[in-house]
Structure formats: C-alpha cells, structure tokens
Amino acid sequence: MEPSPFELPADTVQRIASELQCHPADERVALRLDEEDELRHFREHFYIPKMQDLPPIDLSLVNKDENAIYFMGNSLGLQPKMVKTYLEEELDKWAKMGGYGHEVGKRPWITGDETIVGLMNDIVGANEKEIGLMNGLTVNLHLLLLSFFKPTPKRYKILLEAKAFPSDHYAIESQLQLHGLPIEESMRIIKPREGEETLRIEDILEVIDKEGDSIAVILFSGLHFYTGQLFNIPAITKAGQAKGCFVGFDLAHAVGNVELHLHDWGVDFACWCSYKYLNAGAGGLAGAFIHEKHAYTVKPALVGWFGHELSTRFKMDNKLQLIPGVNGFRISNPPILLVCSLHASLEIFRQATMKALRRKSILLTGYLEYMIKHYYSKDKADTRKPIVSIITPSRIEERGCQLTLTFSAPMTYVFQNLEKRGVVCDKREPDGIRVAPVPLYNSFHDVYKFINLLISVLDSAETKE
Numbered sequence: 001m002e003p004s005p006f007e008l009p010a011d012t013v014q015r016i017a018s019e020l021q022c023h024p025a026d027e028r029v030a031l032r033l034d035e036e037d038e039l040r041h042f043r044e045h046f047y048i049p050k051m052q053d054l055p056p057i058d059l060s061l062v063n064k065d066e067n068a069i070y071f072m073g074n075s076l077g078l079q080p081k082m083v084k085t086y087l088e089e090e091l092d093k094w095a096k097m098g099g100y101g102h103e104v105g106k107r108p109w110i111t112g113d114e115t116i117v118g119l120m121n122d123i124v125g126a127n128e129k130e131i132g133l134m135n136g137l138t139v140n141l142h143l144l145l146l147s148f149f150k151p152t153p154k155r156y157k158i159l160l161e162a163k164a165f166p167s168d169h170y171a172i173e174s175q176l177q178l179h180g181l182p183i184e185e186s187m188r189i190i191k192p193r194e195g196e197e198t199l200r201i202e203d204i205l206e207v208i209d210k211e212g213d214s215i216a217v218i219l220f221s222g223l224h225f226y227t228g229q230l231f232n233i234p235a236i237t238k239a240g241q242a243k244g245c246f247v248g249f250d251l252a253h254a255v256g257n258v259e260l261h262l263h264d265w266g267v268d269f270a271c272w273c274s275y276k277y278l279n280a281g282a283g284g285l286a287g288a289f290i291h292e293k294h295a296y297t298v299k300p301a302l303v304g305w306f307g308h309e310l311s312t313r314f315k316m317d318n319k320l321q322l323i324p325g326v327n328g329f330r331i332s333n334p335p336i337l338l339v340c341s342l343h344a345s346l347e348i349f350r351q352a353t354m355k356a357l358r359r360k361s362i363l364l365t366g367y368l369e370y371m372i373k374h375y376y377s378k379d380k381a382d383t384r385k386p387i388v389s390i391i392t393p394s395r396i397e398e399r400g401c402q403l404t405l406t407f408s409a410p411m412t413y414v415f416q417n418l419e420k421r422g423v424v425c426d427k428r429e430p431d432g433i434r435v436a437p438v439p440l441y442n443s444f445h446d447v448y449k450f451i452n453l454l455i456s457v458l459d460s461a462e463t464k465e
C-alpha cells in the first residue's frame with residue numbers, strides 16, 4: 001500500500017507493522033522503514049564515528065567496531081567525506097602558486113564565499129543577494145543589530161524568548177548597554193506559562209500586540225536550542241511588522257533542519273551558524289540574511305574592504321562603493337579553508353533537497369517519539385515504572401529533528417550510561433537530554449538501537465535503587 005502524503009508518523013509505523021504482521025516496536029519495522037527510505041544512501045557521504053573511538057565508551061558493553069548512535073547533529077554535525085579533498089585542493093593551490101590562488105581555480109580565494117553561496121538559497125529560502133557567508137554566528141548577530149536596532153525614546157525594547165541561548169542573551173544585553181539603555185526595561189523576555197515548558201504562539205502574538213509600539217526589534221530563535229520548539233516564523237514576522245518592529249531570527253537550530261522561506265515570509269534579517277545541522281565543522285563559516293527590501297536602506301555600521309564592490313575594490317582609492325544588501329556587511333576577505341568544509345556539506349544538501357530531508361525527518365523523529373511513548377508513557381497503574389517525558393512539542397509544525405527528554409531517573413546517570421553504550425547526545429541543564437536523529441546520516445535502525453539502549457540503561461537505574 002502506498003503511504004498517503006498526509007499520513008502521520010505513528011500511522012506509518014502501525015501500517016508497516018500490520019503489513020509485516022509484527023508488533024510496531026519490532027526491529028523489522030525499523031528495517032523496513034530504512035529499506036523504503038530514499039535518502040538512506042546519503043549516510044555514505046559522512047564519516048560515522050565508531051564505538052571504539054568515543055572517549056566515554058565502555059568497551060565491555062559494546063562491539064568496538066560498530067558505528068556509534070550519533071544523535072548530536074544538532075550540536076556538531078558529522079564530517080562529510082569530501083571535506084578533506086576540498087581542503088587539499090586549496091592547500092595544494094597555496095603550496096604551488098601562493099598569491100595567484102586569489103584569482104584562479106575552483107574557488108578563487110577573493111570570491112571563495114561567493115562561489116558557494118548559491119548552494120544556500122534552497123536551505124534558507126532566499127535569493128543569493130540576500131545571503132552573506134561570513135564570520136561566526138554571534139558576530140553576525142552583533143553586526144545586524146548594530147544596523148537594525150536604532151532605539152528611540154518611545155521604541156527601545158528588544159523582544160526575545162525566555163532561556164534564549166546565552167550568546168544571544170549576552171549579545172542583546174551588550175547592544176542595549178552600547179545605547180546606554182537599562183537592561184531590565186529594555187530586554188523584554190517572554191516566558192512560558194506557569195507549569196509549561198514551551199511558548200504558545202497566542203501568548204507571543206499578544207505581547208507583540210500590546211507592547212509592539214515600544215519594541216524596536218523582535219529577535220527570536222527560529223527553533224529553541226533547549227526545548228526543540230520551532231516557532232511560527234511567518235506569524236511572528238507578520239505581527240511584529242504590523243506594529244512597526246524589525247523582526248529577525250537566530251536560525252542556529254533551524255537551518256538545515258526545517259524548511260525556511262525567509263524571502264517569502266518577509267523576515268527582515270537572520271543569522272545562523274554552519275556547524276550544527278549544516279555539518280561544516282566547529283567554528284564553521286556562518287551566514288546572515290537581510291531581506292532585499294532593505295538592500296538600499298539598511299547599511300552596515302562597521303565597514304571593511306570586502307563590503308566594497310568587487311569591480312573597483314582593488315583600485316585602493318579609498319572611495320567606498322558599498323555593495324547593497326547583506327554583502328556590504330562583509331568586512332574581511334573570506335577564510336578559504338572554512339569555505340571548503342561548508343562547500344562539501346552544501347553540495348550534499350543540494351542533492352538531497354530540504355523538502356525531502358524534512359519529509360524523512362518528520363518520520364524519523366516521529367518514529368522516535370512513537371517508541372518512547374510506547375515504552376515510557378506515564379502508567380497510572382504502575383507508579384514504579386520509569387517515565388520519560390518529551391518537552392518538545394508533539395505537533396510536527398512545532399518541531400524539527402530534536403526531541404528533548406526528561407526522566408524520572410537521575411538525568412546524569414541516564415546520560416553517562418547512554419554515553420558508555422555509544423549513544424552520542426547531550427545533556428543540558430536543568431534536566432534535559434537532547435537527542436536529534438538527523439535525516440542525512442541517521443537511520444530508523446539507529447532509533448531502534450537507541451531505544452533498546454535506553455531500555456537497558458533505565459532498567460539498570462531501577463535495579464541500582
């Protein structure tokens with residue numbers, strides 16, 4: 001039977017189980033899901049860590065030659081195999097021709113970023129002129145805020161979500177200080193309701209409606225790093241702009257994870273890093289977006305020579321011809337070695353497409369959710385049974401790959417024992433473990449194996465007590 005395009009993940013799992021005449025939690029379901037996965041060969045484009053190479057591994061509990069269960073692509077994506085080749089190409093060029101490398105080859109260094117920026121269009125939903133590849137994420141956030149945050153006595157606040165990523169929080173604090181504004185009144189933080197973990201869109205829209213006249217910039221994450229909540233970017237953008245605010249997003253956890261249409265949604269500005277779902281390696285070349293409607297009106301506060309038009313840049317006459325839009329915000333010449341690793345990764349995205357990746361991701365994470373609920377939902381009859389709760393919203397439109405889990409057993413015990421068994425994920429204070437199956441290189445069988453390891457860890461936590 002053909003799956004309907006609107007079939008929910010849980011229904012897919014049950015349909016396959018009934019086709020195979022087995023229980024939905026049976027290993028055969030995972031194997032069938034992998035067989036039917038048209039993206040499964042993309043796993044071959046990446047180095048998957050082996051059990052024996054993981055620092056916290058306990059070799060008495062695992063087969064050392066097996067692949068690890070890598071569920072941490074939300075924090076640091078795996079290495080595409082082509083990275084080394086691309087790095088060697090530029091290192092060779094440098095060795096052989098020195099400075100001539102600026103102008104020749106596959107990636108002339110002067111325009112290294114420009115040679116790959118087109119590969120980002122589909123990922124963020126923007127045209128090439130709206131995207132700049134430069135710096136690190138927080139640096140880009142600062143550069144954007146310097147131009148978009150122009151407080152007046154009446155409109156002086158920055159609106160953000162509670163428990164924003166520390167770097168974003170500090171960036172906003174320091175931008176307010178730069179303008180001599182009191183943090184308490186100017187930093188408007190929206191918190192979840194009492195007893196809730198995630199934000200409701202109606203509460204966000206209400207704050208915008210009530211206080212929008214005093215808000216200069218709305219700066220939300222696209223997808224919250226801790227809870228895994230995907231915010232309604234178009235709704236927040238529309239509501240903020242109706243009140244005269246600039247609306248920007250930190251897409252660190254959204255880019256390469258969920259489909260984005262920054263141009264069509266009319267988002268004013270955005271920034272992201274490239275080492276999480278984009279697999280470009282630690283400290284990878286970050287991105288920034290400024291909508292083309294601002295190309296001639298919003299200018300960089302800090303300018304460097306790479307913001308100058310290429311055609312006259314090397315005349316060195318010190319008469320600035322600023323590139324319109326985000327590319328005028330580039331300050332320095334692009335770091336070519338970082339371009340290489342990002343290039344290798346973006347080529348894979350180009351082949352896979354965000355649309356297909358998202359389709360798989362919904363099923364992959366849906367399968368994970370199904371299995372967790374199957375084994376560990378609250379059971380009123382059996383109060384001694386361990387419980388695993390999912391903080392992340394269960395609605396598909398409100399999440400990406402990641403699920404954030406909390407446990408009735410001590411989190412540190414669970415985390416350390418998963419690590420010993422070769423599950424790579426991370427713990428985040430106060431009590432969450434984040435697991436992110438990534439559609440480019442994780443399989444349904446990875447999820448199946450994870451669940452069985454979780455079962456053995458939680459069983460051992462029980463007997464320990």
Ligand SMILES: *Cc1c(COP(=O)(O)O)cnc(C)c1O
Pocket residue numbers: 136137138139165167168221225250252253273
């Ligand atoms: C990962 C992440 C960062 C990291 O910032 P860098 O400048 O790349 O070190 C910042 N903000 C958010 C929301 C993140 O998820």
